[in-house]
Amino acid sequence: MFLLGVNYWPRLHNIKMWKEWNEGDLAKDLDQMRELGIRAVRFFILAEDFFDPYGGVYEGSLAKLKRFMDMLGERGIRGFPTLIVGHMSGRNWKIPWAPDGDVYRPEAVERGVRAVSEVVKALRGHKALGGWILSNELSLVKRAESREEALALLRAYSSAIKSLDPHAPFTSGDVSSSYLQEPPNVKGLVDFVGVHLYPYDSNAVRHAYLYPAYIELFSLDGEVPVLLEEFGFSTYQFSEEAHALFINDVLWSALAHEALGAFIWCFSDFGQEADPPYEWRLLELGFGLVRADGSVKPAGEVVRAFAKDLERLEALGLGERYRRPRAEAAVVVPFYMYRDYEFVSQSLKAEVGIRPALQALSLAFMAGLRASAVYELDRERLRKKLLIFPSVATALATTWRAAYEGGGVVYASVFRAFGRAWALHDAATHLWRELFGVENATTPGSYGVEYSGIFRMKFVEDFGPIKAGEELELALDSPVYTYVVRPKDARVLAVDHRNRPVLLAAKRAVLSTIPIELLLSTMSHVDWLRGYHRIYAALAQMAGIEIPLYTPDPRIEVATFEGPEGRLVIAINHSYERLEAPLLGEKISSAEKIAGSGEVEPPVLRLGPKEAVAFLAK
Template sequence: MLPKFFLGANYWSRVSNIQMWRDWNEKAIEDDLRKAGSIGLNSLRIFLLTKDFSDEKGNLTREGREKLKFFVKTASTYKIYVFPSFIVGHMSGKNWPIPWDPDNSIYDPDAIEKTTRFVSQVVNTLKNYDNLGGWILSNEISNVRKPKSPEEFRSWLRTLYLTIKKLDPERPVSIGDSVSYTSDEYLMPENVTNIVDYLSPHLYLYDFDPVRHTMSYASVIEYGRSLGKDVILEEFGYPTSLYDEESHAGFIEVVLSSALMLGAKGAFVWCFSDFPREEDEPYLWEPHELRFGLLRHDGSEKPAAKVIKKFSEFLNEIGELKFLERRAAIIVPEYMYRSFPFHNMPRNCEMRALMEAYTQAKGSSILITFVREEASDEELLRYKLIFIPSISRLKTTTWRKLLRWVERGGILYYSHSRYATWPHMSASHIWEELFGIKPSLKAGLVGEFIERIELNFSKDVYPFKRGEKITYVNKKWEIITSSFKPVDAEILATSDGEPALFLVKRGKGYSIFSKYPFELILSWTDRLDRVGEGYHRLYVAAKALSGIDSLFSCYDPRIEVEYARLDEGFLVSLINHSYDKVITSLIAPKGSEVEWVKWGEIKDSKEREIKIIIRPKSSMFLKFK
């Protein structure tokens, strides 16, 4: 029986590193596997460094076959599932030779034919082992050679995927490259979702804001899950030669907790251990690659290994999780994953805006997902609340579709964005119909530059009181806006005396419009006072207007609240994405009762309000009857 969650690591031998297949040491490998099992890992991703496994025709060598069989058989002794990665040309900062493809012509017919031969022979060698967890086509093949187009990449992927499925139809297959909305177009989830069995983000994200930093990992997982596809976070981690070991452990705890509670099928830390051999390539010029491990180079456990152990024990204590339907969504513009003629908007900015929007939604205790522009009218009716966060444009048909959705009772939030570098465009064409406003920018002007916004509420709008303010400081000169004036929209807030935030009723629903791209501005801000300024309260206001009710909520913007049904009751996680010790309150349903608590502390409990204490960059779990 497969584990409910593949709690894994990317594996090279602690003793022999990338050279493990050449410098073969069965005792060292068995010691590693024993240790992996003892700290709670139930799966390992391994890498077939192709120079050590194949001849120039793509045949699997006899020696390579025997080593693979030894590894998988020995792993089964310690109840570890193995996920082999076939084409390993790129690894840890170096492109290694592929014997059957010396020119790295990866996507050409002759190269594909030989690759297919190699893959088929590996599958036939290992497919009868019960602890073979799945097949991974490559290790970041795009670092060896990028495809000329998404179509070329999909053709390569489809050929290899079908080759494996013909030989082993039951086990899952992934690309082994970072399928994520942070990736290039050919690796966007929408473009490969029908040719893989699970989406496989490889994430090494960086940010100045600690809250958004780890919330972004959660957003990538939810983005993939929103396509109805399984997700395994195939790589994530940081080197402890750069970051302290305690924060490294906290990071892993937070990401694993989010992954579990968002319904991911697993997560593989990069990587199992540090390495002692400093003189080997590529460590010679990539010293950080020596120190990503859960174990130190001498085999001792880092704090992160203890996180793995307690997470493994926790997985054994909980039953099957049943996830609740999301009634709120962030819209994904189609140009994020499909090219349009002469459409060259800064995709990186829009991606950052999606991350910030997800962070604010989670800080508002909204169970949120993502929805694409192509969604039909009926599909949109699943949602009561839709956010369009600092998106520079949508298709004309999408705006019209959203108007119909609002008229049927939806709540739409749009924060408008514009770029000084791309002045010749308009985000929408139905401003008055959908938002009750009209443009007032003078002809030929680039727009209004934004330096500082002091959003001043001109009336009570829950949770704001009249006169309350939020301050934003724009750090990117190219992020600008346009001016708008109301037609029949109500002005909710101003900045410098000018209308800034509008509300209008359309049919049974409402549209909220901001002339400022709040999410985009915040995404480039290096120091955010999320608690003091309370940026997330705009999302709380939209949630209140929509009537969406959270069963469990906590309105501290540093805390992600997730919950899922168990056979009896609920499992609730509170995940602290900050490096602050947080004392806050969880609001639970009336009459609910806490059965147990893991990893955090309940300070006090009164009716529906439970006061909790959460350590920096950590998580806590509560079981409710």
């Protein structure tokens, strides 16, 4: 069951929920949630309202907590208690056992475990309990000094909670950039990763694709379940109408990428504008699905409609009889993202980070290609038909060897320096000739070749759907420095304005000396209709990966689910424009619409701004 949920503070009491306990007001909120189709609620145990400095729990607060869980159970709503709440909505509130905010000190961990354990003992086995969320963005109270310090804390709480309640799932609740959210390092300590996403972007389509890309990034090829634990915007930042379209897009994206669920921030607006922190964080007054007076916003109506669509899709068997096929293509996440290595440039992590991986996943989705993310050190998961190394400055020597010997197609785009990310004293690979069939011809001691301004990649040979003579244009906001290569056993697919090779193909490998993904992730203006995603369609074709259904318009994502009665298809318009596009790929004889506000009349999809449609294709 997809967990359609909200993050919750009461509409009339906000963060003062426990201090101003009013069961009647809470009941009205919960009844309205149920009427909107909400299935799950993440709520917050404000530390100063529950715990003393020694890790003891106030009995009165515990009684309120139990009653609130009963109220959820009476309405069939699952509750996800957030156990340690210091940071909330732009303010750090007091944590009694860590008054200085250092929650990582051994004595603070000991007292915190004692406090949390009392709550777990009180609520374990409750029919409304959905799972345990350790914190609300603990790293914003204090970021751990090291990965080891963070994982020691997580290990202590995980061990204590799981020993008391081995059945309910557990997660950290931290910000997405935290050590506590690194999938390769926290698997085994948490049962799922709860992602918090509030990205901003100059390009609306790129922004929309970030949400499914993050879900795939954190799932590590389906190994780690992912919950979109927080997402949203304030209608004091953007219009209510645009906010509703945005919510619809993200909900359908989470469903299409098999997330456990999606929890919107948050249930309601608040009217108490003089209360801290709302007085100075006034955007926090307006994140709700309902207004401060209780009336439903357009986003609330979107949630109501989505809840009904969910029922229809789950009755059909979505998630059970109909599942996404296993990914035969994978985007490789660099080794330095989740482990520290001596003398590896920190600018690669800080300035480049996961942006190329997210953009690579987005390009794959645009092409209709089912792609996952794998961590570079997870050698077994590198055995794919297609491995994508997007915009890499370096990779482990053993990774390149494993890719060379793996039998699949390897694609890599490389660079030497971009913006504040400099990797001049690194090498992208040591298998230039063996893997890619080229010779590195970069002048010793130089930065490499510089590209800036308008750059055009001209194809001199057909490459999948891209025909010889076509050009792909990139408008670079900053110069990029990269390698010069000479083909030896590779053929040239595309050249630059001076006829230098920039895209080459060997027998089982493709090399781009242009870091396409990094550039596309940073360009202020991108026209996706230029067809950058077709490079990924060509790679899939080269690797022998079938793309069953797709559209030529990269603003529309098409996700397919395999089932006993054909394919269940979810198509999502990630733009704010009304779109019409043909469905390409397999021939469809019939399409039965199941859910969504878009329309399908084979072979044509018609989708309004941010609309989606789900249909059975036969």
